[in-house]
Amino acid sequence: MTLTRRTIPGFAALFSLPLAWVLLLMVVPYAIMISVGFWTRQFPLFYPDFQFGNYAQILADPQYTTVILRTLKIAACVTVCALLLGYPLAYFLVFTVRSQKLRNLLYMSVIVPLWVSYLLRAYTWKIILGTDGALNSLLVSTGLVSAPLDIFLYNQTAMVVTLVYIFVPFMVMPLFTVLDNIPRRLIEASEDLGVGPFMTFWKVIFPLSLGGVIAGATMTFCLSFGDFVAPVLVGGPDGTMVANLLQTQFGAALNWPLGSALATLVLALVLILLQLSSRLDRAGRVDLA
Amino acid sequence: MRRLHWWQRGLVGVSLGVLAFLYLPIVMLVIFSFNDSKVTSFPLSGFTLHWYEAFLANAQMLRALANSLWVALFATALSVVIGVTAALALDRYDFPGKRLFQNVILLPLSLPGIVTGIAMLNFYKQIGIPQSLTAVVIGHATALLGVVVSQVMARLAKINRRQFEASADLGATPFETFRHVTLPGIRSAIVGSALLCFTLSFDEIPVTYFLTGREVTLPIYIYSTLRRGITPEINAIGTVIVAVSFVLIVLSVTLLRDRERS
Amino acid sequence: MTSSPIVALDGVQKRYGAFVALHETDLAIAEGEFVTLLGPSGCGKTTTLRLVGGFEEASAGRIAIAGEDVTERPPYRRPVNTVFQDYALFPHMSVAENIGYGLTVRSGRIGRAERDRRVADALSMVGLDGMAERRPGALSGGQRQRVAMARAIVRRPRVLLLDEPLSALDVKLREGMQVELKRLHRELGITFLMVTHDQTEALALSDRIVVMNQGRIAQIGSPTELYDHPASPYVADFIGAANLLDAQALGGGAFRLAGGQTMASRRADAAAGRKVSLGIRPERLLVASSAGGNALDCTVTERLFHGDRLRVELALDGATRPLFAEMARTAAAEGFAPGSRVTVHADPADVMVFETGDRP
Numbered sequence: 001m002t003l004t005r006r007t008i009p010g011f012a013a014l015f016s017l018p019l020a021w022v023l024l025l026m027v028v029p030y031a032i033m034i035s036v037g038f039w040t041r042q043f044p045l046f047y048p049d050f051q052f053g054n055y056a057q058i059l060a061d062p063q064y065t066t067v068i069l070r071t072l073k074i075a076a077c078v079t080v081c082a083l084l085l086g087y088p089l090a091y092f093l094v095f096t097v098r099s100q101k102l103r104n105l106l107y108m109s110v111i112v113p114l115w116v117s118y119l120l121r122a123y124t125w126k127i128i129l130g131t132d133g134a135l136n137s138l139l140v141s142t143g144l145v146s147a148p149l150d151i152f153l154y155n156q157t158a159m160v161v162t163l164v165y166i167f168v169p170f171m172v173m174p175l176f177t178v179l180d181n182i183p184r185r186l187i188e189a190s191e192d193l194g195v196g197p198f199m200t201f202w203k204v205i206f207p208l209s210l211g212g213v214i215a216g217a218t219m220t221f222c223l224s225f226g227d228f229v230a231p232v233l234v235g236g237p238d239g240t241m242v243a244n245l246l247q248t249q250f251g252a253a254l255n256w257p258l259g260s261a262l263a264t265l266v267l268a269l270v271l272i273l274l275q276l277s278s279r280l281d282r283a284g285r286v287d288l289a
Numbered sequence: 290m291r292r293l294h295w296w297q298r299g300l301v302g303v304s305l306g307v308l309a310f311l312y313l314p315i316v317m318l319v320i321f322s323f324n325d326s327k328v329t330s331f332p333l334s335g336f337t338l339h340w341y342e343a344f345l346a347n348a349q350m351l352r353a354l355a356n357s358l359w360v361a362l363f364a365t366a367l368s369v370v371i372g373v374t375a376a377l378a379l380d381r382y383d384f385p386g387k388r389l390f391q392n393v394i395l396l397p398l399s400l401p402g403i404v405t406g407i408a409m410l411n412f413y414k415q416i417g418i419p420q421s422l423t424a425v426v427i428g429h430a431t432a433l434l435g436v437v438v439s440q441v442m443a444r445l446a447k448i449n450r451r452q453f454e455a456s457a458d459l460g461a462t463p464f465e466t467f468r469h470v471t472l473p474g475i476r477s478a479i480v481g482s483a484l485l486c487f488t489l490s491f492d493e494i495p496v497t498y499f500l501t502g503r504e505v506t507l508p509i510y511i512y513s514t515l516r517r518g519i520t521p522e523i524n525a526i527g528t529v530i531v532a533v534s535f536v537l538i539v540l541s542v543t544l545l546r547d548r549e550r551s
Numbered sequence: 552m553t554s555s556p557i558v559a560l561d562g563v564q565k566r567y568g569a570f571v572a573l574h575e576t577d578l579a580i581a582e583g584e585f586v587t588l589l590g591p592s593g594c595g596k597t598t599t600l601r602l603v604g605g606f607e608e609a610s611a612g613r614i615a616i617a618g619e620d621v622t623e624r625p626p627y628r629r630p631v632n633t634v635f636q637d638y639a640l641f642p643h644m645s646v647a648e649n650i651g652y653g654l655t656v657r658s659g660r661i662g663r664a665e666r667d668r669r670v671a672d673a674l675s676m677v678g679l680d681g682m683a684e685r686r687p688g689a690l691s692g693g694q695r696q697r698v699a700m701a702r703a704i705v706r707r708p709r710v711l712l713l714d715e716p717l718s719a720l721d722v723k724l725r726e727g728m729q730v731e732l733k734r735l736h737r738e739l740g741i742t743f744l745m746v747t748h749d750q751t752e753a754l755a756l757s758d759r760i761v762v763m764n765q766g767r768i769a770q771i772g773s774p775t776e777l778y779d780h781p782a783s784p785y786v787a788d789f790i791g792a793a794n795l796l797d798a799q800a801l802g803g804g805a806f807r808l809a810g811g812q813t814m815a816s817r818r819a820d821a822a823a824g825r826k827v828s829l830g831i832r833p834e835r836l837l838v839a840s841s842a843g844g845n846a847l848d849c850t851v852t853e854r855l856f857h858g859d860r861l862r863v864e865l866a867l868d869g870a871t872r873p874l875f876a877e878m879a880r881t882a883a884a885e886g887f888a889p890g891s892r893v894t895v896h897a898d899p900a901d902v903m904v905f906e907t908g909d910r911p
Contacts, residue, residue, distance in 0.1 A: 002382075015378040017371055017374055018371050025409070032415055096297060109308065109312075115488055115534065127524070168311065188635070189639035189640075189641070190652070192633045193653030194628075194706060199656050226404065263403070270399060
């Protein structure tokens, strides 16, 4: 409905509370965070200001740039790995599992872990990969290695494994949806026109699933980029990520202006990616009717 | 039955592997919560309920648990009330700035929680609200609004518009139409997203981390314990949390699934 | 059929668990024929077509196309192409890409120039010149239908399968496309196997019609054979329409209806005492206000205006099911207002007799 004299009262009744909430508790806080990013710090106090010193520091100081680049790298690794694991799984669920019941059950079993305590799921990798953890003790007791290895935990690989583990369901969800929405007739049509399963995948299924790939990749990238639990639990000395820097700025380092500037950068990155992905998705969207 | 090609068998293999990857760690957690040893290593050394007794006797942990439950309850209630009204407004009306509003409300779904946490921390600081569980409740409600809005809107989009017109045509006021037509149509989506919100709020770390004061929630308590080292007690409480979350999530996913039969 | 059939089903059966979608079926289609599988939904016609296309695997029996056993072959190794019910155009490809798709892959690969030429030919054959670069989403229903046709014929299949090809089009467009289909069939000279639930379409287009019911073939024949000599009340009612009257044979071509009135048939007889169904097409019932030979007493209950024709619903004395009669719109016919008492006559040559056991 468009707003007319007749519909405005109902609209106002419905919409005033959400609007007030979003303005006061989302828009205003983000605005404040962005403006604090321009403040100056004179330890231990902060002063309102408008200067780009915090940004200059973040982008010039190797201490920060290294971490930002590393975070980008790890998030990219996680995204690629999650895609490589998630795509076959989604494909399998949609096209190989014939029984609707079994498919729903399996799909549910894939996405349920996504919502189950994120902290505990990161933590389990600590008990698996640790020096006296499950993996090591298994290797030792089967005689594959003579002494526990400390190569599993506290490094970037452990972080990638943990983050992939956490975010794979995020990848599977949109992929499952797009694959499931591809009319079976299109695949039959392709086979009817003499095209085998491989080329059918490459020329019909994959192009039509790109929207899901983009959506899943965006989610996975954004969320793993901002993760701070995995680095703390399984990351090593070279495992600090942007979120840990942020933590420090609001904790021990007590530099809120710099922290806010950094958080603003994360916000900007996420917004750009979301914009990009929705544009890509719209450009690639096809009328499946 | 056509036989499976080699690549189909490979696909089955990879898929089962990924499923195992998703579940093995959780199984480990459960196994070690019953293992009679201070370290989480194989071979298992015996069955014990000691770690469960330990956490039941841990007053700090129980207090954190109670805090978490209260926070989750209030945050869920707020998210549902605001989220459902927002979804109804977005579904029913066209107004300037609609897309922008929708994008803002859904933003926390893909924005790392830490940014929301920092934004709210800055905000509270400016208006002089101290860090507290109340602050956490408001933070959670804000971050989880998107869950309710997206799920309820998805359901509303599936309802045949003509039903509303038919209801109005038969003399129902907008409120009666909501009560008798709209609400029954979206009820399971509301309950499903509420369960989801509850679980997510109960487990929330990044927003809570910045907003909580002296009183902590269970995940924050566990998180700070973990930084000091592993205790099997965590495995025990973890198993309980995972078990309860599982039930809630399965329930929620079932309710949120499109009821294709109807 | 003298030459070997282009499509041969030999004892083909399709089961889904306990449900039998298609009972053991034999069917032979000759090269160049236009054959239609006709029946209501769930009769097994689509299953049959999909078995020929290779989208379903037969539970039993063999399928041969062009003399080769294709029972075990996937769709992409069969010399047939399909026009799908909802067209199944690839939404991410242009019209030309859709049509050329089957020519880019290994089984149909040809040179680029040759491919372009064949795509262009196919486009003009279905009257879509100038549409090559459009996306399917930008086409009307009728245009999509043509693209689907072009895509299927460009590979020069031995048999073209058409799954309810016109069902998504509105009435006017459908009639135009029927002519197009007939023309294409003539110009291409290949075998068409079509599925439809629309008997008018089947009658208008087919060389032979296979009427199906509940997973079995009820009757095979040319449109005129089926119309004039249906083998069962089911076929009589499905092809055209028929008033079916329960009756008992009295011998000598006479039958007593449920209400006690009698009818004669010159088409068949049955031993006295047998229960039969009499079938009379609505357009063969003559309604008059006075008595005549082989007549039934009725009351007019409704009169429906059908343009140049009138359709009258009649209550037959002593019977529960109404009768329908169709007639030209004459002054006399206009007089049959609801409530008027009339008699209906049928030429004994038009009264079909089905032994009740016939029912498939």
